[in-house]
Amino acid sequence: MKIRSLGFPQHSRIRPSIRLRGKTVSVLLFLGLLALSPIMLAFGNGVWTQNTTPDRPWPPGEVLNYQVRWGVVPAARATLEVHAVVDIDGQPARHFVMTAQTNAFADLFYRYRNHIDAFTDLDMTGTLLFQKREVERKRHRSMDVRFDWDTLETQVMENGAPGEGVQFQPGTFDPLSIFYVFRSMPLEVGSELLVPVSDGKKLVDGIARVRKREVISVDGREFDCFLVEPDLRDLGGVFRKSPDAVLQIWVTADTLRIPVRIRSQVAVGAFTAELDLEPH
Numbered sequence: 680m681k682i683r684s685l686g687f688p689q690h691s692r693i694r695p696s697i698r699l700r701g702k703t704v705s706v707l708l709f710l711g712l713l714a715l716s717p718i719m720l721a722f723g724n725g726v727w728t729q730n731t732t733p734d735r736p737w738p739p740g741e742v743l744n745y746q747v748r749w750g751v752v753p754a755a756r757a758t759l760e761v762h763a764v765v766d767i768d769g770q771p772a773r774h775f776v777m778t779a780q781t782n783a784f785a786d787l788f789y790r791y792r793n794h795i796d797a798f799t800d801l802d803m804t805g806t807l808l809f810q811k812r813e814v815e816r817k818r819h820r821s822m823d824v825r826f827d828w829d830t831l832e833t834q835v836m837e838n839g840a841p842g843e844g845v846q847f848q849p850g851t852f853d854p855l856s857i858f859y860v861f862r863s864m865p866l867e868v869g870s871e872l873l874v875p876v877s878d879g880k881k882l883v884d885g886i887a888r889v890r891k892r893e894v895i896s897v898d899g900r901e902f903d904c905f906l907v908e909p910d911l912r913d914l915g916g917v918f919r920k921s922p923d924a925v926l927q928i929w930v931t932a933d934t935l936r937i938p939v940r941i942r943s944q945v946a947v948g949a950f951t952a953e954l955d956l957e958p959h
Contacts, residue, residue, distance in 0.1 A: 735803075735863060736862060736863065736934050736935045736936065737761045737859055737862060737935075738761065739761050739762060739763045739764070740761065741759075741760065741761040742758060742759070742760050742761075743758065743759040743760075743937065743954065744756065744757070744758050744759075744954070744955040745757045745758075745759075745941075745952045745953065745954055745955060746952065746953055746955050747950060747951065747952040748950065748951050748952075749949075749950055750949055752784075753782060753784070754781060754782060754784075754785045755779060755780060755781045755782055755785060755791070756779070756780060756782060756955075757777065757778065757779035757780075757952070758776075758777070758778050758779075759775070759776070759777050759858075760775070760776040760777075760778075761773075761774075761775060761776075761859075762774040762775070762776055764801070765798070767798050767807045767808055768807070770800065770807065771800075771801050772798040772799060772800060772801070772807050772808070773798065773799045773800075773801060773803065773856075773859075774796065774797075774798055775796070775797045775798075775799075775855055775856050775858075775859055776794075776795065776796055776797075777793070777794075777795040777797075777855055778793065778794050778795075779791075779792070779793040780792045780793070789816065790814070790815075790816050791813075791814065791815055791816075792813065792814040793811070793812070793813050793814075794811070794812045794813075795809075795810065795811050795812075795855050796808075796809070796810040796811075797809050797810075797853050797855040797856040798856075799852070799856045803856075803859070803860055803863070804850065805826065805828065805849070805850055805851055805852060806826045806851065806852050806853045806856055806877075807825070807826055808823070808824070808825055808826070809822075809823075809824040809826070809853040809855070809856075809878065809879060810822065810823050810824070820837075820838060821836075821837070821838055821839070822835065822836070822837050822838075822842075822878075822879065823835070823836040824836075824844075824853070824877075824878070824879030826847065826851070826853075826877075826879075831846055831847055831848070831849070832844050832845070832846050832847070833845050833847060833877060833879040833880075835879045835880060842879075842880070843880065844879060844880070845877060845879065845880055845881060845882050846882070847875065847877050847882050848875045848882070850874070850875060851875040851876065851877050851882065852874065852875075852876055852877075853876065853877065853878060853879075854876055854878055857874065857876050860874075861936065862930075862935070862936035862937070863936075864936075866889050866905050866907075866930070866932070866936070867889065868889055868890070868891055868892055868905070869888075869889065870888075870889045871886065871887070871888050871889075872886065872887040872888070872889075872907075873886050886909070886910040887907050887908065887909040887910065887928075888907070888908055888910075889905050889906070889907055890906045890907070890908050891905075891906050892904070892905050892906070892932055893906060895929055895939070895940060897939050897940060897953050897954060897956065898953070898956050898957075900956060902929070902931055902939050903931065903932045903933070904929040904930060904931055904932055904939060904940075905929070905930050905931075905932050906927060906928070906929055907927070907928045907929075907930060908925070908926065908927055908928075909926050909928070925942075925943065925944045926941070926942075926943045927940075927941070927942045927943075928940070928941050928942075929941075937954065938954070939953065939954045940952070940953050940954070941953075
């Protein structure tokens with residue numbers, strides 16, 4: 680099957696969280712990225728390792744926007760951006776950014792804002808720094824996590840105070856930068872992904888499987904995609920409280936590996952995030 684060139688616009692939108700029956704549903708896109716926490720891709724007799732130097736299909740300046748719905752109701756928007764290389768403790772670093780916020784309607788019930796910065800080394804062998812700023816209604820939270828590659832331990836600051844870190848493994852990434860590593864890897868139906876991922880307080884081995892290849896329609900436009908289904912056992916939160924929860928991610932079957940749709944079914948309802956194809 681020939682893979683089409685997609686020619687994505689530079690901008691799009693997505694959405695974050697809604698409160699229902701006392702439960703908070705985090706930004707769907709972020710959960711999708713966290714679920715893709717695997718990074719050693721094994722298929723057949725071969726294994727993709729982090730010593731490989733895959734192409735980087737996400738140059739500085741790339742912007743992906745998403746829209747998220749709870750059922751049929753628009754709830755939030757989110758943006759993924761690749762920024763220019765910066766200096767982190769004297770070392771050049773790649774800089775990835777995610778922002779998410781509820782829309783005006785959802786703000787009436789549950790106001791949410793989220794800004795995440797992730798920094799990796801240029802060769803994408805692991806995370807150097809992970810920062811998160813979050814506003815949940817009137818509550819403000821911040822987290823700064825440094826990955827010390829000499830001691831293999833995270834150094835955590837929460838709301839300005841030292842927090843408890845965790846030991847991590849070589850090749851560990853944060854939940855945002857792992858998304859960009861994933862986009863650099865080859866995929867085929869039946870392949871399985873596995874990788875260490877840490878938010879600074881917990882280390883998780885994630886698993887995701889490529890189920891099939893199919894053409895889907897988003898906003899009237901067709902995309903040739905791989906369907907990826909992450910293992911949800913270590914995600915916790917609303918997924919842990921939903922024994923039959925399902926998370927599905929459709930990524931384009933070209934070299935860009937862009938998620939065009941993320942869909943979940945949990946106890947509090949169905950959520951869908953789709954790439955915004957409208958120019959902004």
